[in-house]
Amino acid sequence: MTTGASSPIQVAFQGELGAFSQVATRQLAGDEAVPFPLPTFQQVFEAVANGTCSAAAIPIENTLHGSIHENYDHLLKFDLGIRAETFVRIVHNLIAPPGVHFADLKRVYSHPVALAQCLKFFDDNPSIKRIPHYDTAGSVKMIMEEGLKDAGAIASAAAAPIYGGKILKKSIEDDRQNFTRFFLLRPNSAPPEPPPTGHVKYKTTIVFTVKNVPGALFRCLSALALRDLDMTKIESRPLRGKPWEYLFYLDFMGSPEETAARNALGHLREMADMLRVLGTYPAAK
Amino acid sequence: MTTGASSPIQVAFQGELGAFSQVATRQLAGDEAVPFPLPTFQQVFEAVANGTCSAAAIPIENTLHGSIHENYDHLLKFDLGIRAETFVRIVHNLIAPPGVHFADLKRVYSHPVALAQCLKFFDDNPSIKRIPHYDTAGSVKMIMEEGLKDAGAIASAAAAPIYGGKILKKSIEDDRQNFTRFFLLRPNSAPPEPPPTGHVKYKTTIVFTVKNVPGALFRCLSALALRDLDMTKIESRPLRGKPWEYLFYLDFMGSPEETAARNALGHLREMADMLRVLGTYPAAK
Numbered sequence: 379m380t381t382g383a384s385s386p387i388q389v390a391f392q393g394e395l396g397a398f399s400q401v402a403t404r405q406l407a408g409d410e411a412v413p414f415p416l417p418t419f420q421q422v423f424e425a426v427a428n429g430t431c432s433a434a435a436i437p438i439e440n441t442l443h444g445s446i447h448e449n450y451d452h453l454l455k456f457d458l459g460i461r462a463e464t465f466v467r468i469v470h471n472l473i474a475p476p477g478v479h480f481a482d483l484k485r486v487y488s489h490p491v492a493l494a495q496c497l498k499f500f501d502d503n504p505s506i507k508r509i510p511h512y513d514t515a516g517s518v519k520m521i522m523e524e525g526l527k528d529a530g531a532i533a534s535a536a537a538a539p540i541y542g543g544k545i546l547k548k549s550i551e552d553d554r555q556n557f558t559r560f561f562l563l564r565p566n567s568a569p570p571e572p573p574p575t576g577h578v579k580y581k582t583t584i585v586f587t588v589k590n591v592p593g594a595l596f597r598c599l600s601a602l603a604l605r606d607l608d609m610t611k612i613e614s615r616p617l618r619g620k621p622w623e624y625l626f627y628l629d630f631m632g633s634p635e636e637t638a639a640r641n642a643l644g645h646l647r648e649m650a651d652m653l654r655v656l657g658t659y660p661a662a663k
Numbered sequence: 664m665t666t667g668a669s670s671p672i673q674v675a676f677q678g679e680l681g682a683f684s685q686v687a688t689r690q691l692a693g694d695e696a697v698p699f700p701l702p703t704f705q706q707v708f709e710a711v712a713n714g715t716c717s718a719a720a721i722p723i724e725n726t727l728h729g730s731i732h733e734n735y736d737h738l739l740k741f742d743l744g745i746r747a748e749t750f751v752r753i754v755h756n757l758i759a760p761p762g763v764h765f766a767d768l769k770r771v772y773s774h775p776v777a778l779a780q781c782l783k784f785f786d787d788n789p790s791i792k793r794i795p796h797y798d799t800a801g802s803v804k805m806i807m808e809e810g811l812k813d814a815g816a817i818a819s820a821a822a823a824p825i826y827g828g829k830i831l832k833k834s835i836e837d838d839r840q841n842f843t844r845f846f847l848l849r850p851n852s853a854p855p856e857p858p859p860t861g862h863v864k865y866k867t868t869i870v871f872t873v874k875n876v877p878g879a880l881f882r883c884l885s886a887l888a889l890r891d892l893d894m895t896k897i898e899s900r901p902l903r904g905k906p907w908e909y910l911f912y913l914d915f916m917g918s919p920e921e922t923a924a925r926n927a928l929g930h931l932r933e934m935a936d937m938l939r940v941l942g943t944y945p946a947a948k
Contacts, residue, residue: 555903
């Protein structure tokens with residue numbers, strides 16, 4: 379979904395231009411959004427908090443690797459709200475400088491996680507050496523800048539035109555069930571998103587802590603279950619200063635605009651030690 | 664607790680000699696256990712699975728950083744059982760070669776996480792540069808081998824005597840609530856641990872999947888809650904091949920030797936899609 383905003387917005391993301399986060403940025407904020415690459419997730423959150431950017435696109439979980447826990451921690455620390463979610467299928471492409479052919483390749487650069495997701499490609503081509511690099515799109519940037527004649531890079535298709543590379547092989551990843559879920563974040567003080575067109579289901583993300591007594595989490599989950607609200611995810615994170623106690627991040631289908639969800643949040647607030655709604659947004663399909 | 668085994672056992676752990684995992688090894692398997700350092704967690708699990716080592720000590724969670732998710736994934740893949748748990752307080756020490764004094768130090772090496780846990784020390788000593796290294800104990804090894812005259816390392820107290828270093832400052836970590844929980848693992852075919860002396864409470868760790876219907880996790884947790892069994896931790900991990908579905912790793916106080924816990928596991932087995940008991944062991948204090 380797009381924000382429908384009339385003026386272009388600057389959207390912070392972690393990585394180089396052409397990263398999968400930039401693909402998410404387009405899905406979340408539309409073609410007019412200006413991608414604003416930054417080196418770390420901390421800097422991405424800061425850029426929105428201090429007004430340098432009006433929004434951020436952050437990965438929150440991947441179907442192979444699990445949650446990006448650092449971003450859950452940042453969601454608690456910063457006063458930003460979740461305004462949208464999207465899924466990006468992680469498709470790895472073999473990219474080389476124009477004029478370099480597949481038979482020329484002696485080495486291929488990429489982020490270690492991307493290299494590890496293309497094992498079949500390397501098994502089928504044992505003469506090609508895999509070399510870890512700090513970033514997927516950054517490895518395309520590097521082989522182009524260095525003008526390497528025997529090297530390729532593995533990255534998103536979006537990275538190729540940005541740096542002038544050519545896609546030699548599409549979709550060389552081992553597992554096609556590789557998706558990353560991204561959030562669009564804005565300051566909580568920003569006006570609400572324009573309502574999406576068509577029928578949408580809403581999802582709400584909350585974070586809460588429970589009293590340190592037996593059955594406390596079970597009772598908190600009853601606030602949702604007894605109202606037939608569908609919990610789609612739960613994630614625990616350590617609670618600072620209280621060893622072996624936890625924060626829970628939870629997603630459920632519903633919006634506080636609806637009676638059942640509103641009552642569930644009220645009920646949960648009675649039982650939880652702390653409760654914060656991080657955002658309500660149209661559920662991605 | 665110690666295993667009480669009469670012959671020395673080789674215990675695999677990740678890291679260099681003197682790592683915090685080696686401290687855990689001693690707590691878990693006694694002074695007679697022979698520590699067996701390996702570069703990766705994958706290799707640690709393999710060493711026990713293929714019989715090179717009779718046990719492994721692995722970190723599973725830290726009170727500041729959360730779970731070591733990779734090890735949860737290995738627990739599912741390998742047929743090893745959890746036989747004991749222990750907590751290690753992470754105490755960082757400034758170590759230097761003998762003859763090097765505090766005033767001589769221009770740089771200090773350690774793992775990036777350890778450097779980030781001693782920010783106050785570096786703020787108080789702005790002339791000392793922090794330099795990231797691949798391992799805490801490995802940084803002590805390196806400054807000793809290189810015979811550096813202006814460098815120190817941050818590591819466990821155990822690392823100092825192993826490499827001949829001298830502790831210049833004890834306990835320079837910012838946060839004293841920094842504990843890591845470790846498991847002792849053995850093949851499931853190994854004989855049971857000798858019963859511990861004194862009164863102990865048992866803890867059980869399980870992994871399960873739920874049917875993809877609303878309320879499924881809540882119903883599974885009811886098997887424990889309705890029997891007043893105390894769940895001490897829940898962790899979710901992505902389920903391979905089923906995007907946006909999860910495996911749940913759960914700890915609760917109790918042992919299948921006790922009626923309530925045994926019935927709870929039976930009840931859970933009725934409701935879960937898959938259920939495996941990863942181990943029952945005396946709870947650490």
